[in-house]
Amino acid sequence: MSAAMIKEFRLPDLGEGLTESEILSWKVAVGDTVELNQVIAEVETAKAVVELPSPFAGTVAALHEQPGSVVEVGKPIVSFEVDDAGAAPSGAAAPAAAAGNADDASAAPAAPPAPKREATLVGYGAAVEQGGHPTRRQRNLPAAAAAPAAATVPVRAAVPAAANAPAAVVESERPSERPRSTPPVRKLARDLGVDLTQLSGSGAGGLITREDVQHFAEGAAAPASAGVPATAGRETRTPIKGVRKYTAAAMVQSAFTAPHVTEFLTVDVTAAMELLERLKASRTFQGYKLTPLTLAAKAVLIALKRNPTLNSRWDDAAQEIVQFNYVNLGIAAATPRGLTVPNIKDADAMGLLELSAALSELTETARAGKTTPAELAGGTISITNIGVFGIDAGTPILNPGEAAIVALGAVRKAPWVHNDELAVRQVMSLSLSFDHRLVDGEQGSRFLADVGAILSDPGMVLTMV
Incomplete structure (x- = not known):
């Protein structure tokens, strides 16, 4: 028994x-x-x-x-x-x-x-x-x-x-022993100038957490306790936690660690939009969702093959530049829980049909709040589509650990010089932010020009691959 x-x-x-x-x-x-x-x-x-x-x-x-x-x-x-x-x-x-x-x-x-x-x-x-x-x-x-x-x-x-409590591992206290924390917490401490030996960890078994470091840096005696949204008078206070908390910390770290440079390019995408309509009407793409993002994502992937330095990261600990021989393409997604950047694994190996399906699945999963940690990890370069909000251009902040991010502006009808004559054309502004430690101005400019050339005249792909 x-x-x-x-x-x-x-x-x-x-x-x-x-x-x-x-x-x-x-x-x-x-x-x-x-x-x-x-x-x-x-x-x-x-x-x-x-x-x-x-x-x-x-x-x-x-x-x-x-x-x-x-x-x-x-x-x-x-x-x-x-x-x-x-x-x-x-x-x-x-x-x-x-x-x-x-x-x-x-x-x-x-x-x-x-x-x-x-x-x-x-x-x-x-x-x-x-x-x-x-x-x-x-x-x-x-x-x-x-x-x-x-x-x-x-x-x-x-x-x-x-x-009930977790079994703690008891260790002898040695003055030379490194305080218990995780690598991200130790990096945060270095960035904020905090000496971890001065902290008492509030985590399990005395683990030093991000909150311990942040509150020590701010002069607080202890981490603030978690709470719920509280309304007092004419303002509402909501605890900063979860995805919002992580995103804020990541953006601050990126903005103050990687030297950002942003370049802009406005291009005539009339030919690309006409191609998009032909593809939507074709039998091959029946049932697939095709958008300007689909073509722009493919253009970015093609341009990366000619400008691989934008598909890399800065390894500060090893003092090395790591260039990726594959592309995990991140797509910034606004969700009810905050901004997330899931990525499409090995997007560079996909044709336009497969890429279209992957983009649709990624978007639906993100909106449903079902994106997994594995889908958020390992991105190598990202795209943010601010055009869906009617915005023309911006200065996107790099996703931590990546060398570049492309912002897609809204596609608008505007007066444009075409064949030496003024005409109404469909135009789009592209914004590229890159880490100047990894990417020189020439490399960033060539990459952005390649993306623009493909969207201006999709036939230019024949000269690039």
Whole structure:
């Protein structure tokens, strides 16, 4: 007869070294019977909304966090009562030290070393290889998160939800030991001139978080607690968190790290718009959504082959310029949760038909709030289509880690000199921002001129490929 066990599920790292997530909603309640990989919760990271699947089949014994709570990676969020026979999927996690009452504490076995690879559950885990180049990343987790995501506890040793806490790794304090934090937090500290040895971490196991660094820099004694929108008098205050918080931090970091240069080019796109109408009427593209963005995206991909320096990034730690031999094309998308920039993997290998389908899928997924962290990671160059808002030009800020971003203005009918005569033509303004550490003015100008030439006369592609 199988013995019942309590399994704790700790919040995993959902990608890109993120240290916390907000519980948006629970899809289960205490007492519910769940199946393996059944969606049990919806959480929001700093980049996306993610559905969490259950790593076990069993009964929900306790929910340790309420909707709206911001939870550190590695902290228990739910406990399951499962049969010993079907407790965990193969390779899901190794048992951790039992967390019990005071009488059982001395008898609890020591936790075995954490496995080299984390459990890969539905929706997250080690990234698969894309288009022949690896996207798998080694994650630098806080100590509490380095423990297995699911811990085994005997039923008789179960404790109330309020008393459950992640098992902390106790280390001797050594003056020369580097303060515990993640690489993004250490970089933020360097940018703000904060000495991490002066901080006490508020995260799990003493982990120093971004909020600790930011509030120390601002002279605050402790991180501000999360709250809800509050209206007082004639103003409404909304807590800065989730996607909005991440986007703001990323834009500030980009603006003050990469020296931006922006160039503008207004072109006659009448020929491109006429081509677009012919393609829409053709049998080949029936059922596909074709827009000026579709043609502009293809023009950018073609121009990159002639100007590859714009498809690169600056690796400050290694003091190297990394040039990508593939293109993950980012498309800025306005969503109810804020600005996101999902990217199309290996867009350079796609024909116009495939690119059109990928753009439609990306847009629909972003609007539905279903973009995954994997779809947001690994971009190499981006496009922002401000023309859909009736805007002609702007100075876009680089997506962090990328060398260039192109802004597409609105297509408008305007007086234009065509064949030495004044005529009404369809024109568009292109804006290109680039990192001047990576891209010289000549390289940026040639790239923008190539994009403009293709949109002015699509036949020019024959001279470029």
